[in-house]
Amino acid sequence: MTEPESPIIDFYPKEFHIDMNGKKMLWQGVALLPFIDPVRLLDAMGEKYPELTEFEHSRNEMGSDTIIVGSKHPLFDYLEGLYGKRKAKEVSFDASSQSTFASED
Secondary structure (H helix, E strand, O other), X not given: OOOOOOOOHHXXXXXXXXXXXXXXXXXXXXXXXXOOOHHHHHHHHHHHHHHOOHHHHHHOOOOOOOOOOOOOOOOHHHHHHHHOOOOHHHEXXXXXXXXXXXXXX
C-alpha cells in the first residue's frame, strides 16, 4: 500500500480533504477517502498472503470474543452467572498487589 507500483496505491492517498461540518478541530472532522474496490483489494492481497508468518495468518482468522467487566460493574453478577466458571462471591481483584483474579477465603 505504500509502494508507488502497488496496484492499490490509489486507495491510500497522501493528501485528502476533511469535512469539518461545523467542527473546530481537525480530529473531529470526517476524512473524505476514496471508496475501495473490494475485488481489487482482495486480488492485491492474494499475492501477499503466502508471505505472511504463521502468527499473521492466525490474526486473520476468526477468534473468540472477550468481554472484560470489573467486579464492581452493575452487570458483573449477571455476566458471571451466565459465563463465569466461579461464583461472583468467589472472585476478587487485589489492586494493591496488581495480581490477577484470586479466590477469597
